[in-house]
Amino acid sequence: MTVNDDSFTNWMHREEIAESMIPIIGKLHREQDVNVLLHSRSLVNKSVVSILKTHRFARQIAGEELSVTDTMPFLKALTTLDLGPSQIDMGMLAATYRADGHGLSIEEFTAEAVAGATGDNKIERRESRDVVLYGFGRIGRLIARLLIEKAGSGNGLRLRAIVVRKGSGQDIVKRASLLRRDSIHGQFQGTITVDEANSKIIANGNEIRMIYSDDPTTVDYTAYGIKDAILIDNTGRWRDREGLSKHLQPGIAKVVLTAPGKGDVPNIVHGVNHDTVKPDERILSCASCTTNAIVPPLKAMADEYGVLRGHVETVHSYTNDQNLLDNYHGSDRRGRSAALNMVITETGAASAVAKALPELKAPITGSSIRVPVPDVSIAILSLRLERETTREEVLDYLRNVSLASPLKRQIDFISAPDAVSSDFIGSRHASIVDAGATKVDGDNAILYLWYDNEFGYSCQVIRVVQHVSGVEYPTYPAPAV
Template identity: 60%
Template sequence: MNNEKQHVYLREWHRQEELAEQMLPMIGQLYRDKNVMMSVYGRSLVNATTIDILKAHRFARMILDDELSVVETFPLLEAICSLDLAPARIDLGRLTVRYLEHEGKVAVEEFVKQELATVNTGRQAILDEPQDVVLYGFGRIGRLLARILIEKAGSGEKLRLRAAVVRKGSEDDLLKRASLLRRDSVHGPFNGIITIDEEENAIIANGNMIRIIYSDSPETVDYTQYGIRNAIVVDNTGKWRDREGLSRHLKANGVSQVLLTAPGKGDIPNIVAGINNNLVQPEEKIYSAASCTTNAIVPVLKALHDRFGVVSGHVETCHSYTNDQNLIDNYHKADRRGRSAPLNMVITETGAAKAVAKVLPELAGKLSGNAIRVPTPNVSLAILNLELDKATDKATLNSYLRSISLDSPLQNQVDYTNSPDVVSSDYVGSRHACIVDSLATIVEGNRCVLYVWYDNEFGYSCQVVRLVQDMAGLEWPTLPQ
């Protein structure tokens, strides 16, 4: 009997694996040719592997309390491929569940045609012309932004990464820049092929030509000589954080907007993607994507405040060390940061609690904050100790945050885990702004303590790209509604 079970399990696995393999080119063609992005309950299938597809289906059990199989979704994907679609985001999981509720009363092809009628209008360009993007700086965040933008390039009709501006380091600068993009000690190898074009001084990554432009100041670059026009410049150096400094980018030929990957000072709009995107307006040319910690805590605070009300609280972050710290003890202008980052926990300051007020004005003056730099290279933990306006319990609060992560406008920002064994390294590469660790939640009446993980490099970079898409006017209808 046990041997028979073994064969049954293996046969079923092979069946699902084969269907997932057949889905790969279909998903890829929809994305490249029609700008149609497929997902399963928010888990993207674009550029996925066979195993990624199967895991996305497995994830659906958190919502459905039942398994969702590629056996069920495959016929609907085939029907989708037969349509002449305009750009859209299509949730294959939701579509399949809705179809199964009809219990075979309507043919798959007819059902899909009805559900997707609003986008079954023929292939269209999502923008009048592709949006050029330039990275000013090519460090940790810059190279991760490059990876994400290259991954999302599709047919090249949306965001096009055209260049990275740096200071020349050595005669083999181009080779070294390409090598750093190709290999990453934390995030692993680049998913694709990278070569260099020395004549153009460019990195060729999965067919995307990224010119490496050398300059010591923003205003001296003439992007138009490289065919770059109306570019969004993403300044990931952090060197200029006020309007005066960042406006220097706008003096360069070929630049239309600027985005800072650090908290902006003064009147610069600080935006957390998914929260206050309404501040992206045609008349504004300079934006800040706030900090990684602000992006991590604001979505959860927003969700809690909407449901329970946040009276006051303290935010403590255990943050991975950064390049600003020293590897070994040495002079540093800031207190404590001169001590060896890989060997010590270092108490330092964070402006994240105050920065929350710029994104959520209703929480102004209600939060304090501090930070501890810890000896890990990536993934951080925010601990939210809050007083709520309404009393609740652990099950209710966790259930609410789980629903926020699975089916809400904050689905891309908030993730949720109930695993008893997760640790920080499990979240390297997370595309969410934060992950609520539900088993660590503490609730006593109107007080709660939440533990929120976040990939302070890759997760934050995904938030930055979401904001760039908004600045570019990229909008996809999401179906089924």
């Protein structure tokens, strides 16, 4: 047998194992509300090849590929346990066991590592929490996709309605088509049908009511059977407490804004300050995509090295706020063609750091350039540190943060030497550290942070909504603090 034959035989063997994982992962998700992860990446509803690629990606983070032959025993061990709702990271289980298994068998080690989610310790499955989307643009449609994707277990969050202004002719059909097909993020994973007579979109069995309104104060959501819902405002039309309070109509319990909040509206970056949300807070903001991209790595660097001052320069993809061709615009420069120009503009991300990370006293400045790409941006974070360090130390530290810290769902890490922006379309992390571009000289560090300003940000919004809804389940093994 040739070397090539050996490689192909090995591939087919791993394919067979990955294929046998799918029904186990699906059953755990549907019946016990357990989300199986691999280094923070969900394996639920993934194909054979996706499962294998996710295992291989561990090589870029941990330095060596993780094989399905390594993780399958842990997955089998999970099926023997009385698990409650939780997220279980098989990558972390395998890595921790390899580092020090305490002489235990895989079954014994797994039972000990996830003990907080078993038996008397497990939390009860909660009823679904109703969610309403106000607005159905770029972020609104991606959030809809995520909510539908996460509805598989029948628990957690349930998208009940979308509120929009009435368009002309076949409005609901056109909106359903935009949900079904996306030029950047591809086809919707599942089936979508339209019930025009009852103003409903049915996506993967989820009945979603389309409500037409120009004024949030005129909608009684209880008339649609909606109660105690969280409303996600994707329009950005109102950003202060007074304006957002218009949404607090019958059936709505809380309002979450997908733009920076003004005044006393809390700006929340999941992973950094989501635990500061007061239980009785009814209005909050998820800040901006750029704030979500820079605050987690900024916190990580401040915790380890201290930060005296910083500057962030964002090279940002264009958005619907700009013009395709030159035309009038209320803001400077944004009237010029987005598809033909690099456009210098302002960013509020630097000033928003103070709201999300008030313990950081270092001054942070910022500016931005919009460039002719439709999605994925990069933030260049230049920091003056409190102590000198080396590039190798910083990279090792950030790699470990992405693997085993409370920020591992926010910060990803890549060492591929030829990575470019389109590689990060669909990333679920708030930001991705580019190891190859990182520069460190004594007490100066420059981090290059990629981020999918559409999808990665939408994932952060969902995490905040899960948290304030009480359906954000704990992760095991628990990340290192």
